[in-house]
Amino acid sequence: MVVLKYNANFDLKGSFMSDKTTRANIVEAADQLFYRQGFEHTSFSNIANVVKISRGNFYHHFKSKDEILAAVIDFRLEKTRKMLDQWEMDGESPEDRIRSFIHILIVNRDPIMKHGCPVGTLCSELAKLNHASQAEASKLFTLFREWLSRQFVQLGLEEEADLLAMHILARSQGVATLANAFGDEAFVEAEVKQMCDWLQTQITRTVK
Amino acid sequence: MVVLKYNANFDLKGSFMSDKTTRANIVEAADQLFYRQGFEHTSFSNIANVVKISRGNFYHHFKSKDEILAAVIDFRLEKTRKMLDQWEMDGESPEDRIRSFIHILIVNRDPIMKHGCPVGTLCSELAKLNHASQAEASKLFTLFREWLSRQFVQLGLEEEADLLAMHILARSQGVATLANAFGDEAFVEAEVKQMCDWLQTQITRTVK
DNA sequence: ATCGGATTAGGATGGTTGTCCTAAAATATA
DNA sequence: TATATTTTAGGACAACCATCCTAATCCGAT
Numbered sequence: 052m053v054v055l056k057y058n059a060n061f062d063l064k065g066s067f068m069s070d071k072t073t074r075a076n077i078v079e080a081a082d083q084l085f086y087r088q089g090f091e092h093t094s095f096s097n098i099a100n101v102v103k104i105s106r107g108n109f110y111h112h113f114k115s116k117d118e119i120l121a122a123v124i125d126f127r128l129e130k131t132r133k134m135l136d137q138w139e140m141d142g143e144s145p146e147d148r149i150r151s152f153i154h155i156l157i158v159n160r161d162p163i164m165k166h167g168c169p170v171g172t173l174c175s176e177l178a179k180l181n182h183a184s185q186a187e188a189s190k191l192f193t194l195f196r197e198w199l200s201r202q203f204v205q206l207g208l209e210e211e212a213d214l215l216a217m218h219i220l221a222r223s224q225g226v227a228t229l230a231n232a233f234g235d236e237a238f239v240e241a242e243v244k245q246m247c248d249w250l251q252t253q254i255t256r257t258v259k
Numbered sequence: 260m261v262v263l264k265y266n267a268n269f270d271l272k273g274s275f276m277s278d279k280t281t282r283a284n285i286v287e288a289a290d291q292l293f294y295r296q297g298f299e300h301t302s303f304s305n306i307a308n309v310v311k312i313s314r315g316n317f318y319h320h321f322k323s324k325d326e327i328l329a330a331v332i333d334f335r336l337e338k339t340r341k342m343l344d345q346w347e348m349d350g351e352s353p354e355d356r357i358r359s360f361i362h363i364l365i366v367n368r369d370p371i372m373k374h375g376c377p378v379g380t381l382c383s384e385l386a387k388l389n390h391a392s393q394a395e396a397s398k399l400f401t402l403f404r405e406w407l408s409r410q411f412v413q414l415g416l417e418e419e420a421d422l423l424a425m426h427i428l429a430r431s432q433g434v435a436t437l438a439n440a441f442g443d444e445a446f447v448e449a450e451v452k453q454m455c456d457w458l459q460t461q462i463t464r465t466v467k
Numbered sequence: 468a469t470c471g472g473a474t475t476a477g478g479a480t481g482g483t484t485g486t487c488c489t490a491a492a493a494t495a496t497a
Numbered sequence: 498t499a500t501a502t503t504t505t506a507g508g509a510c511a512a513c514c515a516t517c518c519t520a521a522t523c524c525g526a527t
Contacts, residue, residue, distance in 0.1 A: 178439050178440070180296070221437050225431065228382070
């Protein structure tokens, strides 16, 4: 494992490895700022202030702002994949794993109330900007969609799996949007409970 | 009715009535552009090009861009109130009226797939910008929330009315967000059907 | 110790933004 | 018709933006 990691870095040596820390800092700072302020409303100065590097120096790491966005989306995709893999390992049953998904709304309740869902708000913004990375951002949704779909398949709901996946994906999105608009914690909790109940209904429906 | 309308305009005479057309043009153009491109991404030039007036002239009608936003929100609030009133008159039963709400997703399916929900995306954007009009924009949600709540009360679901209202509001939002991200018409239709079924469930639950 | 590429800082550039100013045109009032 | 007010156009403005350039500095390999 350690060797693998070392090799992986070694392969990227030269143009990459030495500035990896700075590059990573930029991506992580941009990730947070894009989430909290939106992509368009975040300037190079904003990111530079956080990372504490000069504006001009930026273009040694990224050719353009769009390239930073692409890197941020990749970063989020990777983070999400890891999280889903983790859930796959931790969750004892498919319903457990789906419950993990539903409970993001609780775990991330505070940031969601302040800034909405990082996936949904990014996709919405890029749609308005008609941005080239729009499709790439939607892959974040696809990641969840396919993962959820797989869980439903494992529950023996092959035929409806994708629709069921889209269903809770949509409900999570809706809850995030309203939580952001109203700042109502109780509503979030109530909806999470309902979604878990709904999940139970789907499962018992299988048994029949 | 005609007299009322006339008087209403007459009261605003002088600084208002004569430029009402231009002002209204600005607001309506801004309304559309804010929806399609987002508030921040829409410039004065953009609006001016649509309305065909010069940039500089703008400040005779509005003191600032924020003031245009405020006017757009007011405009949308008024439009929404009228629509809800209309539904109140047209819908033969509370369930009919709630179905009218659910069916916005069908009626406005194409713009929603392109640009998302006008209410949800505006609220999200203003939240990211930390904009002063954030609260005012949320009133658009409140309008729907209270209207829906009233319908559920009329269905004899006093106690849960507000939660039920928030529930379909959230689901509509989620459907809009995913429809925008995926551009999937079939999904919209399937979810609308499910929401109508859910509504039926709530009603039969009352009878018991 | 020297050299060369990687990395940095900081300023220059051109374009766009929201805002403001002024003078002309249009319109209303008398 | 003469005067006052509203409405307009178009340019000036400072601020900000993404981007680019150049010269200094760092650091690893020789």
